[in-house]
Amino acid sequence: MGKGKHWRYGVILDAGSSGTRLHIYRWQDPEKALKHALKHGQSDALNSLPKIMTEKKWTMKIHPGVSTFGDKVADVGREHLQSLVDHAMQIIPREKVKDTPIFLMATAGMRLLPQVQQTALTSEICSYLRKHTDFSLPDCDLHIQVIKGETEGLYGWIASNYLLGGFDNPDKHQHGKGHHTYGFLDMGGASAQIAFAPNSTEAEKHANDLKLLRLRTIDGSPSEYKVFTTTWLGFGVNQARASYVENLEELYGTENSQSELPDPCLPKGLRTTLDGTPVTDIKSVKANTTIIGTGAFDECLKQTYPLLGKDKPCDDKPCLINGQHVPAIDFDVNHFIGVSEYWHTTHGVFGAQEGDKAYDFATYQKKVKSFCAQDWNAIKSSIQSRKDKNKYAMQDAQEACFKASWLINILHDGIGVPRIGIEGDKMPKVNVSKGALESAKDKGFLEPFQPVDKIDGIEVSWTLGKMVLYAAGQIPPKGENDDRGNEVGFGSNPVGLTGVKTPTDWQFPGSSWRPFAGGHHKGGNSTIDDDHDDWDFDDDLLHKRGGSTTGFLGFLALLLLLVLYWFRKRDRRVRLYTRVNSFVRRSRKQGGIGGGHGGPLSTFTSKIFGGSRSGNYERVSAMEEGLSGADQFELGDVDSSLDDSDSSDGGSGSGISSSSSSSRFGGNRTQPQLGSLSALDRSGLVVRTDSRERLMLPPFSQGGVGRRSRAGSPTRMKSPLMSPLDER
Structure with missing residues (x-):
């Protein structure tokens, strides 16, 4: 992949409860993006957030999670992080590493650890990354941290709306009542999150419960949103299952640790230990308490419902789960997407396809009931006979019924x-443009709920939201020398505080901005000098290619004429050679082409036309002219940005918005640089002669100049472009 000095990169390690996933992102330098948008009058681009790109091969996940190193902190770097770092170093260009931030953000798994273990782990991780990598890590507390569930939910909300276009094209996503954003639901192994922007009535009513989020578009304009976000720790599928098994033990009791507990949330006939390990040895059954599946899904729904904690006291209605207050959700305008377990539990085992339209409760529940009523041996045989089976397929099938019941109850x-x-519910009426409505209907995003894994080929992950925030923080504010009061980030909604624009608990993205080199843009107009040689975007590239094509065709025509001439009579070639040689010599005397003995044109003509075999022929000597030869030719930096043709099937989507990323080339060229070789270094003879014998050099031992190797000629020095282009 091409090197591009105008790319910015970022690395995030999502340290979850079951494993750590590496994500690498990149985006166009904001100054270059602004120059291009202004040059081409692209108002949409000016009002958009930076276009973040990624690819499938830029992610990697390892198991188990960071939290499992709570008792062996010193091993977390070598045994866990190093393989992720090694993968990142294969992707990010070496010269970009020092300017590339790295973040490790731990979620629910780490939140369950004692504070002393959390602190020890984050400290060790930061020390290891600083010692063993060159990534930018200026602030341990900011870059290596256990984030709150509310923060995770907010990042997910940013990522979802970024991909769906709710930020960049609000006019095309009007859901009614002035609402144009989408809600976000996430569920992992240990926790679940919700984030959404309430309708205007609820936003005013619950202003103190909202987060103020501030982003910045390419032209430096602030973009603010007020979002409600909360988390339910212990309500992820794995923690919910653990609580459910405890309830089974209380419900049926155990006698001398040899009881069998019937479980309607397991497929019929499946027997496991209390921790979910399948039991096949009859001796183990007699010696330990086991769980036996009955496959009664309706009963499963009833027994998982109490886990919601709907009976807990609620200080301020409405309370959704575990007595926790949430502003009323207006499903006429609030349309949610669900990721992680919301996606995996509605797809995969139950056969839903990625292209399916919106989630339909009746259809989904019918599939689940049919699957869970099957005998476990039949399910196992079916999985074993599949060609596409993987090592997790059996475990997924074993857990599918409980997960489905938990999702239905939560949702x-x-x-x-x-x-x-x-x-009898119908899709809410919405007020959107026709094109956006048709597209949203096809993808199900105007239904109350739609599970997703990817949008336009890009994985929906809260890590993307974090990187969008970081990239926005690199953009200078519009028309100001600083951004005090308009900082990018998020914090408490400053209700009723006159003159306060940035709360004291403000969470900064970790990035910083610098004024653009050519002056700051004001009022939508830029004083930045445009570089006509910046080949950064598609339309520039096509324009440049047009000119290059014309030149190339001309070169082919010249080459054809020379080839045709090659087959003409030799005496005519010699006469033409003499004329060209004379022209070269005159030009060199005037500082023109060819400079120096064996200049590019004289060497080329000598090879094409040949020399005279008679005693009368000419030699051109660099010493005769005494010029500095143009035998060094330098090319300036060439910046190339990759388009979809470079991407793997992870794709780069719409910047990652809903359109595909573009191929971009940038750079400039300097004029040929005249060398500083001495006349002797350019060795050649001063005198024209008619005798071949008089041209012979004395032996080297007698002071002869000898013969220079062409390999050492400055003309054969490599251009900077000949270095490997390794950007991925």
């Missing part, structure tokens, strides 16, 4: 999403 009884397809 419909907890959050209150309408049960489309069974309760």
Whole structure:
């Protein structure tokens, strides 16, 4: 991949409860993006956030999670992080590493550890990364941290709306009542999150419960949103399952640790230990408490419902889950997407395809009931016979029924999403443009809920939201010398505080901005000098290619004429050679082409036309002219940005917005640089002669100049462009 000095990179390690996933992102330098948008009058681009790009091969996940190193902190770097760092170093250009920030942000798994273990782990991780990598890590507390569930939810909300276009094209995403953003639901192994912008009535009513989020578009304009976000620690699928098993033990009791507990949330006939390990040895069954599946999904729904904690005291209604207050959700305008377990539990085992339209409760529940009623041996045989089986397929099938019941309860009884397809509920009426409406309907995003894994080929991950925030923080504010009061980041919504624009608990993205080199842009106009040689974007590239094509065709025509001439009579070639040689000599005397003995044109003509075999022929000597030869030719930096043709199937999507990223080339050329070789170094003879014998050099031992190797000629020095182009 091409080197591009105008690319910025970022690395995020998502340290979850079950494993750590590496994400690498890149985006165009904001100054270059602004110059291009201004040059081409692209108002949409000026009002957009930076275009973040990634690819499938730029991610990597390892198991287990960082939290498992709580008792062996010193091993977390060598045994866990190093393989992720090595992968990142294969992607990011070496010259970019020092300017590339690295973040490790731990979520629910680490939140469950004692504070002393959390602190020890984050400290060790920061020390290891500083010692063993050159990535930018100026602030340990900011770059290596255990983030709150609310922060994770907010990052996910940013990522979702970024990919769906709710930020850059609000006019095309009007859902009614002035609302144009989408809600976000996430569920992992240990926790679940929700984030959404309430309708105007609820936003005013619950202003103190909202977060103020501030981004910055390419032209430096601030963009503010007020978002509600909360988390339910212990309500991820794995923690919910652990709580459920405890309830089974209380419900049926155990006698001398040899009881068998019937479980309607396991496929019929499946037997496991309390921790979910399948039991095949009859001796183990007699010696330990086991769980036996009954495959009664309706009963499973009833027994998982109490885990929602709907009976807990609620100080301020409405309370959705575990007595936790949430502003009322207006499903006429709030359309949610669900990621992680919301996606995996509605797809995969139950056969839903990525191209399916919106989630339909009735259809989904029918599939689940049919699957869970099957005998476990039949399910196992079916999985073993599949060609596309993987090592997690059996475990996924074993856990599918409980996960489905938990998702249904959380989604419909907890959050209150309408049960489309069974309760007579219909898709809310919305006020959107026709094109956006058709596109959104096809993808299901105007339904109350739609599970997603990718949008236009890009994985929906909260890590993307963090990087969008970071990239926005690199853009200078519009028309100001600083951004005090308009900093990018998020914090408490400053309600009723006159003159306060940035709360005291403000969370900064970790990035900083610098004024643009050519002056700051004001009022949408830039004083930056445009570089006509910047080949950064598609339309510039096509224009340049047009000129290059014309020149190339001309070169081919000249080459054809020379080839044709090659087959003409030799005496005519010699006469033409003499004329060209004379022209070269005159030009060199005037500082023109060819400078120096064996200049590019004289060497070329000598090879094409040949020399005279008679005693009368000419030699051109650099010493005769005494010029500095143009035998060094330098090319300036060439910056190339990759388009979709460079991308793997992870794709680069719409910047990652909903359109594909573009190929961009940039750079400039300097004029040929005249060398400073001495006349002797350019060795050649001063005198024209008619005798070949008089041209012979004395032996080297007698002071002869000898013969210079062409390999050492400055003309054969490599251009900077001949270095490997390794940007990935």
